[in-house]
């Protein structure tokens with residue numbers, strides 16, 4: 001037995017499996033040629049950041065470009081300090097709410113699907129230790145007994161000397177060259193240790209790789225003897241990344257660009273373990289304008305950083321995804337103009353068309369996108385979605401909408417399905433206000449008139465209209481009746497005529513309609529008034545006209 005083998009046994013006496021065993025347990029996936037496997041790998045923080053949803057969408061779309069691609073969810077819970085209780089549910093719910101449910105991996109609290117699990121890192125300790133043991137046998141890893149103080153003093157010494165590179169490497173790596181006897185004595189004395197990589201890198205070498213988003217990148221090779229296993233035997237992110245993405249057979253690593261500087265280390269780790277290096281795609285963070293500058297969308301400062309913000313405000317998932325697609329690929333909007341009704345999944349997403357710098361988050365833009373998305377939904381769709389939202393967030397709206405489904409759908413049908421649908425609603429929390437004048441339970445009349453119309457004239461219009469209106473009139477009859485009201489009251493039915501000679505009239509047919517509109521809805525701008533009248537019916541219209549009339553008299 002070599003010293004390395006003896007050391008491996010001493011460090012991992014309970015590990016009996018070999019890497020080859022795991023190669024058999026987690027074989028190549030046997031997908032079709034070129035099929036992509038990618039993943040979302042968050043820490044369980046009890047929170048899904050918009051950037052996390054964005055990364056998931058990119059990762060998933062990358063896999064969707066191939067027929068049998070796989071998008072899976074792995075929970076990276078090795079950092080116990082950061083973990084919060086049941087931090088997984090918010091992530092899974094968030095993904096599901098926006099249509100990003102993974103194909104495999106962690107599917108719920110203590111629930112998994114797929115043949116490459118466990119998908120929660122805290123359940124994979126034996127796998128990491130098996131690979132770590134094999135690295136020790138190959139001389140590529142060693143135990144480091146340095147205490148926090150010793151590491152600090154190495155750093156202080158490096159600062160004093162002014163070494164161009166700092167850290168635990170080559171001759172500074174004190175435990176690198178300990179003899180087997182020294183290692184054995186320390187272990188038997190119960191000294192705590194981490195397991196470090198014996199980096200095969202050299203400061204003179206450079207490493208090149210092709211990032212699918214950022215393009216060609218060249219960086220110095222890694223020379224640091226990084227920690228692979230912490231003193232508790234739990235892996236660091238770097239080591240777990242190599243082991244997991246190998247055994248889960250990930251082909252494309254899509255992740256935040258804060259990891260880009262670690263790629264030389266990651267490539268070295270994959271190679272040290274004898275693994276094929278996956279393709280990398282590093283996403284820039286979503287930025288926010290702040291005081292004239294730009295900064296990352298922050299979990300602490302910005303409520304809109306959490307995807308729950310969008311769920312609670314009632315943005316349909318289609319809108320949020322549509323918006324994220326506009327920031328993902330700059331050609332998305334042009335594609336959408338030509339493919340108005342196409343499902344989002346039909347968009348030919350291309351990783352290479354992602355911007356290498358961070359996209360600016362713009363809530364107004366999201367609202368515009370969402371108004372468009374909602375404007376082309378059917379009334380039934382709007383009803384179903386708004387009802388589901390209301391059930392969770394607005395009991396009053398829920399009660400109103402569920403009490404009379406046909407009536408609610410009637411409201412939502414107005415001006416829908418036309419060539420130019422209205423774009424009034426960006427999110428479901430705006431619906432109650434939008435429909436409020438249809439429901440006396442939540443309607444507070446406000447009969448204020450535009451300045452150019454006097455109360456006397458308004459009263460005269462309403463008195464005349466009360467005599468002729470009928471909610472059952474078709475649109476032409478309805479509008480002809482309004483035109484006929486005009487002349488006897490000093491208005492003109494002809495807007496052009498009015499414009500030519502405004503002094504000759506009190507106003508035109510538009511002003512007459514406004515009086516009626518305000519009396520019925522308390523608004524100067526509404527969807528089609530004829531449809532509103534038809535839906536409210538004769539009794540209600542009569543009551544409203546009379547109530548307004550009383551106000552003006």
Ligand code: GLU
Nearest residue numbers: 041042043076241254255
């Ligand atoms: N847990 C890492 C993070 O949250 C994952 C990075 C990766 O996708 O590999 O940043």
